[in-house]
Amino acid sequence: MKRALAVSLIFVPVAAIASGGADAAHHASLLMWIAVILVAAKFGSLVERIGQPAVLGELLVGILIGNLGLIGIDIASGIPDEPIIAFLAELGVVVLLFQIGLESNVQQMLAVGARATAVAVVGVVVPFLLGTALVGPWLLPGLDAKAYLFIGATLTATSVGITGRVFRDLGCLQTPESRIVLGAAVIDDVLGLVILAVVSAIVTTGSLDATGLAWIIAKALLFLTGAIVIGQHAAPWFSRGFARINTGVGMKLTVALATGLTFAWLASLMDLAPIVGAFAAGLVLDDVIFRDYERPQLEADIDGALASADADTRARVGAVIEAHRHRHLEDLIGPIGHFLVPFFFVVTGMHVKLDLLADPKALAIAAGLTVAAIAGKIVAGIVAGPVDRWLVGWGMVPRGEVGLIFAATGMGLGVVTQGTFSVIVIMVVVTTLVTPPMLAWLIGKRARRHSL
Amino acid sequence: MKRALAVSLIFVPVAAIASGGADAAHHASLLMWIAVILVAAKFGSLVERIGQPAVLGELLVGILIGNLGLIGIDIASGIPDEPIIAFLAELGVVVLLFQIGLESNVQQMLAVGARATAVAVVGVVVPFLLGTALVGPWLLPGLDAKAYLFIGATLTATSVGITGRVFRDLGCLQTPESRIVLGAAVIDDVLGLVILAVVSAIVTTGSLDATGLAWIIAKALLFLTGAIVIGQHAAPWFSRGFARINTGVGMKLTVALATGLTFAWLASLMDLAPIVGAFAAGLVLDDVIFRDYERPQLEADIDGALASADADTRARVGAVIEAHRHRHLEDLIGPIGHFLVPFFFVVTGMHVKLDLLADPKALAIAAGLTVAAIAGKIVAGIVAGPVDRWLVGWGMVPRGEVGLIFAATGMGLGVVTQGTFSVIVIMVVVTTLVTPPMLAWLIGKRARRHSL
Numbered sequence: 001m002k003r004a005l006a007v008s009l010i011f012v013p014v015a016a017i018a019s020g021g022a023d024a025a026h027h028a029s030l031l032m033w034i035a036v037i038l039v040a041a042k043f044g045s046l047v048e049r050i051g052q053p054a055v056l057g058e059l060l061v062g063i064l065i066g067n068l069g070l071i072g073i074d075i076a077s078g079i080p081d082e083p084i085i086a087f088l089a090e091l092g093v094v095v096l097l098f099q100i101g102l103e104s105n106v107q108q109m110l111a112v113g114a115r116a117t118a119v120a121v122v123g124v125v126v127p128f129l130l131g132t133a134l135v136g137p138w139l140l141p142g143l144d145a146k147a148y149l150f151i152g153a154t155l156t157a158t159s160v161g162i163t164g165r166v167f168r169d170l171g172c173l174q175t176p177e178s179r180i181v182l183g184a185a186v187i188d189d190v191l192g193l194v195i196l197a198v199v200s201a202i203v204t205t206g207s208l209d210a211t212g213l214a215w216i217i218a219k220a221l222l223f224l225t226g227a228i229v230i231g232q233h234a235a236p237w238f239s240r241g242f243a244r245i246n247t248g249v250g251m252k253l254t255v256a257l258a259t260g261l262t263f264a265w266l267a268s269l270m271d272l273a274p275i276v277g278a279f280a281a282g283l284v285l286d287d288v289i290f291r292d293y294e295r296p297q298l299e300a301d302i303d304g305a306l307a308s309a310d311a312d313t314r315a316r317v318g319a320v321i322e323a324h325r326h327r328h329l330e331d332l333i334g335p336i337g338h339f340l341v342p343f344f345f346v347v348t349g350m351h352v353k354l355d356l357l358a359d360p361k362a363l364a365i366a367a368g369l370t371v372a373a374i375a376g377k378i379v380a381g382i383v384a385g386p387v388d389r390w391l392v393g394w395g396m397v398p399r400g401e402v403g404l405i406f407a408a409t410g411m412g413l414g415v416v417t418q419g420t421f422s423v424i425v426i427m428v429v430v431t432t433l434v435t436p437p438m439l440a441w442l443i444g445k446r447a448r449r450h451s452l
Numbered sequence: 453m454k455r456a457l458a459v460s461l462i463f464v465p466v467a468a469i470a471s472g473g474a475d476a477a478h479h480a481s482l483l484m485w486i487a488v489i490l491v492a493a494k495f496g497s498l499v500e501r502i503g504q505p506a507v508l509g510e511l512l513v514g515i516l517i518g519n520l521g522l523i524g525i526d527i528a529s530g531i532p533d534e535p536i537i538a539f540l541a542e543l544g545v546v547v548l549l550f551q552i553g554l555e556s557n558v559q560q561m562l563a564v565g566a567r568a569t570a571v572a573v574v575g576v577v578v579p580f581l582l583g584t585a586l587v588g589p590w591l592l593p594g595l596d597a598k599a600y601l602f603i604g605a606t607l608t609a610t611s612v613g614i615t616g617r618v619f620r621d622l623g624c625l626q627t628p629e630s631r632i633v634l635g636a637a638v639i640d641d642v643l644g645l646v647i648l649a650v651v652s653a654i655v656t657t658g659s660l661d662a663t664g665l666a667w668i669i670a671k672a673l674l675f676l677t678g679a680i681v682i683g684q685h686a687a688p689w690f691s692r693g694f695a696r697i698n699t700g701v702g703m704k705l706t707v708a709l710a711t712g713l714t715f716a717w718l719a720s721l722m723d724l725a726p727i728v729g730a731f732a733a734g735l736v737l738d739d740v741i742f743r744d745y746e747r748p749q750l751e752a753d754i755d756g757a758l759a760s761a762d763a764d765t766r767a768r769v770g771a772v773i774e775a776h777r778h779r780h781l782e783d784l785i786g787p788i789g790h791f792l793v794p795f796f797f798v799v800t801g802m803h804v805k806l807d808l809l810a811d812p813k814a815l816a817i818a819a820g821l822t823v824a825a826i827a828g829k830i831v832a833g834i835v836a837g838p839v840d841r842w843l844v845g846w847g848m849v850p851r852g853e854v855g856l857i858f859a860a861t862g863m864g865l866g867v868v869t870q871g872t873f874s875v876i877v878i879m880v881v882v883t884t885l886v887t888p889p890m891l892a893w894l895i896g897k898r899a900r901r902h903s904l
Binding site: 024025027028029030031032034035038039041042043045046048083084087090091094242245246249250251253254257258261262264265268269274297298299301302304305306308309310312313316317319320321323324332333334335336338339 | 476477479480481482483484486487490491493494495497498500535536539542543546694697698701702703705706709710711713714716717720721726749750751753754756757758760761762764765768769771772773775776784785786787788790791
């Protein structure tokens with residue numbers, strides 16, 4: 001009996017999709033939903049016509065699809081929570097942060113390290129104080145002091161997916177502002193772990209476990225330094241090793257992707273967000289590591305066609321090809337990003353339930369909380385040094401999923417009520433949606449100033 | 453209460469991965485498994501050193517990982533059945549058949565249509581008769597006549613993933629043999645529907661529902677002709693429409709992928725395998741459809757660098773670029789294929805349970821059944837016309853998941869016993885594993901003959 005069961009599992013996933021059973025129909029409908037989400041994302045990119053980054057359009061079409069139920073079209077309910085769709089979305093943001101990491105390197109990030117740390121610390125302390133001591137008690141009077149601690153903690157979060165994507169959409173990843181925000185978001189992820197541990201400890205036991213806290217910090221720092229120090233030395237070694245199996249583009253892509261995924265996994269083992277690991281992997285990898293691998297066929301063929309050309313032409317075309325060389329890895333990851341990244345943003349949009357906005361009182365409280373959330377991060381921009389401080393500050397504004405984790409933890413501990421949670425959700429949604437247009441406007445303003 | 457529940461779902465997938473909960477750990481471990489499977493596939497490609505196609509290595513490392521439990525290392529059990537891994541594998545074979553379709557077009561397939569049909573029909577009739585009337589009763593005496601019908605039906609299947617991949621690995625997709633096998637496999641999928649319906653009807657009601665059967669055939673033919681006729685006219689129209697949103701590579705990739713996924717979904721609505729739909733989409737699409745879209749940046753930059761070169765150089769480099777133009781779409785889908793296709797083969801390997809082979813009696817019966825399975829398809833190669841008939845015949849040999857669906861259906865109807873099912877599983881595994889080396893040997897032999 002046991003053997004027969006084991007046997008019947010052979011090839012079952014494929015069998016399932018072809019067999020016309022419930023699984024097959026479900027999987028086939030997912031193929032359709034993947035197509036729908038991809039195409040919807042592209043319709044969303046129409047917002048570029050009005051000067052907005054494509055990511056805003058992806059979020060908005062997601063909200064549109066996710067709320068079709070409100071006008072009686074209940075086809076998309078459950079889709080954003082479908083485990084496979086949800087995983088593809090997660091994989092999408094991991095690939096995005098990996099791509100963003102590839103556009104930079106460790107030295108460039110360390111160069112802004114002190115300023116990124118300052119921005120992260122101020123961007124955690126000020127919103128925390130605002131939430132705990134001022135806005136929380138004022139907007140939601142009469143709650144337990146512990147509830148205000150969690151409201152403050154929620155305001156400290158920074159979700160870097162939105163900002164990273166906006167900077168990329170608008171071609172600003174190479175600016176110091178972008179690097180400061182990315183660095184600060186990584187540090188914020190570590191600080192967030194500490195805050196969550198401290199606040200949870202205060203709420204549950206009333207006292208701090210210093211050893212436990214030291215261990216949380218040590219693990220996070222161990223990952224970050226390990227990924228960067230060991231990663232920088234190990235990556236060329238691995239790359240050369242795999243080049244001994246073969247040097248095709250498939251191998252190059254595999255080594256790069258596997259590094260990104262492994263770092264994401266390791267980060268999560270250390271309780272950091274997987275995207276922090278993927279970003280670190282991107283920083284560590286660059287095209288130099290892969291010089292043992294085959295060049296794209298087009299380049300080799302053009303070199304051949306130029307053999308008898310004059311020296312001047314050869315030099316000019318050679319310079320063009322050389323200038324593209326550092327893009328090979330990005331070109332290989334690019335299609336995977338085009339496939340998976342929109343998933344994250346459309347699915348994030350689908351999770352937004354517009355009926356939340358129907359409660360005027362919750363809306364009013366959420367508006368106050370949102371102002372505090374934005375103000376706290378804009379203050380952090382002030383310590384960013386001689387750069388566009390508004391851009392850094394606004395770049396830190398999106399709270400994304402991290403803020404919700406804090407709020408959900410507080411709800412799990414019985415400190416945050418469902419009403420408070422709803423208000424926090426609105427704040428998270430608003431900070432996510434106002435950031436792309438604000439960043440686009442700030443970047444556009446600067447471009448106009450420079451062109452004067 | 454309901455509202456709070458809806459609220460708590462917002463951003464939950466992302467929250468889950470970052471929260472350190474059970475879901476997060478599971479998703480993070482999947483990121484690791486994706487990396488492991490990708491890297492394992494590349495170790496598998498070492499078989500190329502001994503002249504074998506990479507796909508054989510991917511199957512073998514899959515078998516290795518999937519059977520680590522036999523030597524007490526029980527880390528990978530459950531991974532091939534994990535829903536997300538299983539879906540990525542399915543997506544992989546859909547992408548593979550889409551890529552294979554892109555390498556050909558409708559006219560080229562129709563040119564071999566008659567011969568492909570002949571191969572498909574003979575390759576269904578002969579194995580069916582062999583299994584039902586000869587090998588079944590001889591190897592497994594004393595069963596109900598209905599059981600032999602199902603054994604015969606199982607032998608009729610053709611699984612085109614393996615052969616398509618081998619032809620691609622060895623650069624033979626443009627040969628008439630490859631096109632005949634691909635066309636015959638599509639027709640076989642339709643014939644398989646008919647056989648399954650007929651055999652099931654005989655077993656359950658003892659009579660044929662002619663209307664139901666006609667409807668099954670009509671739906672399949674409706675999809676195939678619709679996909680090709682309507683698809684060929686609609687694809688350029690859609691492509692131009694989306695180019696009005698924007699003409700970037702992301703849009704081009706999205707239009708292509710969404711077409712492949714939609715066709716796969718439509719095929720499955722018509723009870724055909726999704727890979728048949730993906731293949732049809734690949735046939736319908738080509739680079740000409742996308743001429744309104746941006747060229748790769750490198751090409752444009754090289755054109756610029758050549759502006760002042762002599763006419764001769766410009767013409768030579770222009771010819772190289774022109775020769776690459778029809779590869780743009782394949783180049784864009786390529787990285788997605790490198791990412792997902794190995795999944796299908798490694799996971800297929802992981803589903804093979806080696807402990808099945810521990811039963812000598814089952815092995816002996818399976819050996820007889822396997823010989824019949826191979827002989828029946830090699831006979832089909834004879835009607836392939838003036839081509840390498842051995843290559844066509846062997847190309848039809850892998851039974852893959854389709855054979856198992858027949859066997860599983862028979863088991864569901866109480867006609868196929870667990871013992872018979874085990875024997876069929878071994879036959880399916882063996883036909884899958886012997887095909888890559890046989891095709892490689894036949895292709896190599898022909899190459900050697902031509903070079904004499």
